[in-house]
Amino acid sequence: MSIFTLAAMLVACGPSPRPAATVRQLATSPRDFTYVAIGASDAFGVGADDPADDNWPTALSHLLGSDAHLVNLGIPGETVAEARRTELPVALDAKPSLVTVWLGVNDIVQSVSVKEYETQLEALLRALQQRTHARVFVGNIPDLTLLSFFAGYDQTALQVTISHWNAAIAQAVAATGASLVDLYAGWNELAAHPEYIAGDGLHPSTEGAKRLAEVFFSQIKPLLPTLRAATGAP
């Protein structure tokens, strides 16, 4: 035992600090900028080791900085239409500066038509555009053929579906002034990194969530000063 350890232990035997006094400072100060994640199970953290802490919006908020206040609205299984009813009202009320939207896989799995999807997504994005001052980043559908969950699907047909849906997403994004995060192109490293996908073959693992956050962040980063300036954050 070193003398330092002993000294530390002796010092540690002093009285423990008392709890803070009567007045508290609430965590979210007006200078923070609010980041809202609209999403599904991946945003909720399904597939991560610790869903509450290892989901990708949380990882992204860490990259954004300590002044980013995250409101993670991810609900497992959500389609865009459902998100409009359960997530959008909360998002609008939160007065966000930054919104990420990544929805679509559940719509594909539940056989929602691409036209219906595009309509719902555009409505969601338009509401965000018209009723908030947020910069909105929309992720498109990554290459699902790389996921074991879709191994039983007709791979050619799936590729066609993905391209149709991504076209719809691009259309909605363009129509509403949002920014597209091209996960299909930007996240093609999935094949080389099987550890990015959880054991269910569908959701991002903890490592995958971190990488996903980095992909979103790479596109958001140049706009961070603008976001902070808009909210008065340093």
Add this chain to the structure above:
Amino acid sequence: MNSVFEFSPDSVAKPLAIATALVALLLIWQATRTPHLLRIGLRNVPRRKLRTALVVFGLMLATTFVASAIAIDDTIVLAVKSVAVYNLGRIDEQVVRRGGSTAPFSAAFGDEVRDALASNGHVAGIAPALTLSNVLVADETARQVRGGVTALAIDDVGAGPLTAFSDSSSGAAISLSTLRDNQILLNRNTAQLLNAHTGDTIYLYSDRWPGSRYTFTVAGAVTGGLLGDAPTILLTMPALSRVMQVSNAVNVVYIANTGNGLSGVGFSDGITDTLRDALPGFLAAHAVKADGVALSLRAQNIFGRILTLFTLFAFAIGLLLIFLIFSLLAAERRAELGIARAVGMRRSHVVIMLLFEGAAYDVAAAVLGIASGLGLGVLIVGLVSPIIARLGFPLQFDIQPGGMVTAFCLGSLFTLATILLAAWNISRMTVASALRDLPEPPALRPGPITLAREAFASLVPSGAPTGNRLLPWGKLLGSTFTTGIVPIIVGILLLRAAVGSFDGLLFAIGISVLAVGLVLLLRWTILAAIALLARWRFPATAARTMNRATERSDRLAALALGGGLALYWSLPFDALQSLGIPRFTGGIPLVFVAGMMMVFGSVIALAPNLDLLLKPVSWLLTQGGRLRHVTSVALLYPAFHRFRTGIGLALFSLVCFTMIVMACIAASTTKNYDNVPQQASGYDIAGQPLFQPVGGVNALSQYLRARAPATFDAMDAISSATPVPLGVIQPGAPDAGWRVYPASEIDGAFLEGTGLPLAARAQGYTSDTDVWHDVRTHPGDVVIDASALSPGDLAALGLGTPAPVSASQFLGPPLGAGLPGLSSLEALNQPTTSVTVEGGFSAIALLASDPTLVSQYHTSLRDIALGPGIIAPTTLWVGDLRGQSVSKVRVIGVVNNVHAQIYGLLGTPATFAPIERGLQPFGNEYFYFGIRPGVDAHNEALALGSALLENGFETTVLQDVLLSVNGPQVFISRVLVGLVGLTLLVGMAALAVTGSRAVVERRQQIGMLRALGFRRSHVQVMFFIESLLIGVVGAGLGLALGLILCRNLFAVDFFAAITTNLTLVVPWRELALICGAAIAASALAALIPAWQAGRIAPADALRYE
């Protein structure tokens, strides 16, 4: 496990008995070698009968403490086991489908079980049976309904004790063979709940046969056999087979072991092993009773810890008492012992003589101690049992012989060891001083260098005996202790070992030993320097200077050492954590040693410096005019006889300390467990319609007013609650995300705040009334219970940590969820039928259905507390887990959930209307009734059930179910209160004995004072002041140190490994009573012998032998 102690008294009985026998043989052998010492020692016993009685009584108290603690332990174990098995009746093992399915299987497997166990002599009965759970029973005659009843049919061939039923009223034996297919038997509890009588018409409903019912007639109410207290009805096998639409099938095989229902658990392993080999793969045998007993005893482990702690302190008090009594005894006979030494008796002879005398007292004291300990145990159990009888489980005083052997041997051995120590200490005397009863002169203490020189010189061969040659080495070794060298080395070694093993106790002891060494080394160094200086500069007065320096350094060393130890051990147990150093492990021994060190450290610091500390008191008292001489003498004696004063002070402090600690623990457990009315939050009856909804509080009130006006008039408050399965998000919280939390639409008296006390209000609200006004009138304003708050917010509000929300609370009503008859567990067990959703919140709904995930994903509101009692109005978004819409609510109040029975986010039906639109009502309506004082809750519960029979209104008297749930804790909490009383009683006796002995041994001094002109009243006042002084200082120390230890215990949630929600309660009134009683007992005990002594003529007193 046979004990709730952290050790088993039975397991140590044998080695202790052997050790006691060996010691007894050793004494007998010594007696044969030195019969004259035996005669002299024993001669003192009958010489003064009163003195002997006092000594034996004092010594007896040590054994009394131990014996009563062990007796109470045995009784607690029996009671806990009884409670654990109460619902299992005579069932020891059961064979069911693997995985817990209740699907029927062929009755032929029952025969296989019989065949497999045919040759097992420990099996008393086997009963294949058919069970159907969750049956709804309606008694048309009594107009009562009860859900959650188990229907049971037994094949009684060879069932033995499993079917030994008796009439619950008359006790007459009832045979199943007399039961007809259209009849049912009810167990005692079902009969009481339904108010059923023989001949009543009963209907059975179940979701297995929706839309229809089966009709039976009540054949009687029975108890015994395999029946426990859970609501159960007995049918014939053909009748239940018909109801369940099965043929020649069973779904469980019950097995009863030989013995009395508890003693047979020891055979369970063998029986389940046999069955494991004999049964087909889909069936499994479970030792249900053994598992239940083990689980229940583990749950009561908190009380085991408390009992162990109490016993350890009791031991310490006992030993100190023995030491003090024997020291006083020897001091009284110092002159006599001096004469003995003067006529040639060696020191070892004095020790042996005192040991013989002590052994005589010891045997008598141990026997009497066992008897009185048992008596006190009986007294406590006797006081507690009438209250516990309400719980309906058997309680009887139970003593295991092993426990009593342990108490006897422990009492005898420790008493003897303490007597030996005291005798050795007393025998260190200078004959001349002893003969004249003068203080011992200061001993000449050579320095370590001189001692080392003498030790090495002894190595040179000489004619001296070996013993004499070893003496210098012994002295040298002793000096390494007194100079602090050995303690420093030992302290460092202990610290190294502690850091390696993360042992908190070892670390703290290491620090203490090191501190002792450092203080002693410092003292020795200073004294050596002064000695050198004095010899060099003032050789003529060197001796006087050294005497003064030694006296002052002793005082300072005692102050530094004792004060340091007391302060160090008073630190919180988790003090290391504040620097990020992992928490050291420690248990009951750490707490015990901490307590002892705190007390002894304080006494070491105080006793040698008492004269200085008393100077202001002395000055004050000497202003008293006529009694100035009396007060001077009164304060002189304790300051002069420091060792004796120290022991007396230590005993007094330790007794008070133990009583304070036990009183605080008992008050805390009582507040947390024995608080049934508080847990019911002021309501008396809960009810729920099982057939069709009543339609809310207003509809129910109108109905009662019209149809049952007397019942309506008996009500003080009526509330309703309808659970809502809710997803919640707090957007303002750091890393906000969707979580789940119990929620209910509330109405009636709840909306006035009745039963929902607020612990905090939103900023801007000046009263609870204002909060409830807005909850009632502003849809969207809600309150939430304290369990929904983060630990940081609870601390900021000044609230303790309530028990976290559990699966049984989630989806349950806000009050009393999880209690029998009120739980929504059935819903949780069938999540697909209760929370059936597609998309939307479906995955979050699954969280609510999984007990482990509920605890992980329940809401923890953060950063809402602004200060004690104030929160920021907090926005939440909520959504019904079955729906796809969300709504914004505002939390404006926090409901106190200190008793862990009120859960939920609570608002009006209008608040939840936006998210409930288009959804079927979830779960059930729950109603709560507060009845007027003096009205019988059971009668009103029956009246309510009768009035609302068409709705299938099931009523539950809340106090009954709360008592049955908390039964063991309530029982043991009350035993702890009894233990505090016992400690008070025995502690008083101990202090009275020492108080009176302190006077008796100073009879000669009293004579001297009387001869000098002191009046009898002066002597009494003198002793009164002296006793008062020791009493006040001791009680003050005990109170302060006891509170510090309790604070430390509860601050680190010492009992968290076993239970949560245990917060420190300081019962100030009881503590004042304890301190007052302790001081009064000591002072009064001193006054009586002082009064007697004062009556004796001075000449006689001076001649006292």
